[in-house]
Amino acid sequence: MTENDPVPNSKQTTENPAAPERRRELLATAAEVFAAHGYNATTVRRIADEAGLLAGSLYYHFDSKESMLDEILSTFLDELWAGYDTVLASGLGPRETLEALVTESFREIDRHRPAVAIYQRESRHLVGRPRFAYLADSQRRFEKAWLGTLRRGVAERVFRADLDTRLTYRFVRDTVWVAASWYRPGGAHTPEEIARQYLSMVLDGIAVRD
């Protein structure tokens, strides 16, 4: 029996500053490989190769392959919602809220690109599994925040009333997050620049005004 487990295994909710340095390195490479090839197509041997150790050694740090995925996604979502909640609590108008949410989203893509890519690819079939129940929660909060902002904007006559709000929501949501598939940190554009251009397009359109 594992009577006196040192600690490393099993996720830590409270941040332990002194401890799992190596753990984060391994999670980072795992996330990179998951994002590049997909969770199912990624073998733990491949992760181990990339990290410079053997497959079995990963199980000193993690319970299972799935728990790596779990930790990658939940860490990302925790940080995402910290940013979103700050925006939503600051009492901005609908247009400013939309702008702030979009900008925050591109910043998260910048910081958690692999996690976002994994989320996009895998969340659809992970939702439903009890272990990943927080994904469904997050989806609900997400929809509430975005749809609410859009509807508020329509009510206050800053957003057009002749569009299906639900369709608009989907377009806005998807285009923002799908950027994670081509975005590369350190590329030609900063997250803020991308957000600015994206907002300009979504708010004012790409056609020339008459």
Place this chain on the structure above:
Amino acid sequence: MTENDPVPNSKQTTENPAAPERRRELLATAAEVFAAHGYNATTVRRIADEAGLLAGSLYYHFDSKESMLDEILSTFLDELWAGYDTVLASGLGPRETLEALVTESFREIDRHRPAVAIYQRESRHLVGRPRFAYLADSQRRFEKAWLGTLRRGVAERVFRADLDTRLTYRFVRDTVWVAASWYRPGGAHTPEEIARQYLSMVLDGIAVRD
């Protein structure tokens, strides 16, 4: 040896009207499962279950699991390009070309929803494999068609000149195709309605004009 193979196996480029009825049924269910769970996570036993036969029996109709994927994707892309080429050859202006391409895209999503979903999910790591070289071809033609239309529009002063055309291209492209992940045939909106709303948003923006 398989001296006298009846025909069924191996893809048919020229449409044989008398033959592979069952083949198309099986491909349709395979596409559905691939789209729902991802290619790698889908076992041939799962496809067989869904189709009502045993795993080995699939190999009477197909060479391999990969050849099913190949046929699903190439069939879809063939039909997509038939539609696109018609649009591109009809000598429309940039704005009308954009509208026609977007509308045609949503029609393709309506007809080939599983194939589109699979394409979105898997094409990134299939590109490069020699067997799927046509995916890279398609990507190049795709970029050429869309980027060309956008640039022509900027030159003719119908699209804004102050946006990064490449960014605009990515946004337009992604938002159109990602719709396959939530679109359900027979839903509240027809493909043409979705295209109209989407175009209205992209061309004129969601903000109220001053």
Place this chain on the structure above:
DNA sequence: ATCCTTCCCTAACAAGTGTTTGGTAGGTTA
């Protein structure tokens, strides 16, 4: 009645999968 074709099943194969177990080099602490 015989043959042939179509379409499927049964049963197995080899390779690859996530995971476990026991061991061990090297540093830290007692």
Place this chain on the structure above:
DNA sequence: TAACCTACCAAACACTTGTTAGGGAAGGAT
């Protein structure tokens, strides 16, 4: 020096994977 902890390796485990080989039932053609 002895005991201990950390982080890894070596080797195997049980299971799932895509795929194949051989056979057989049904039905139309001869």
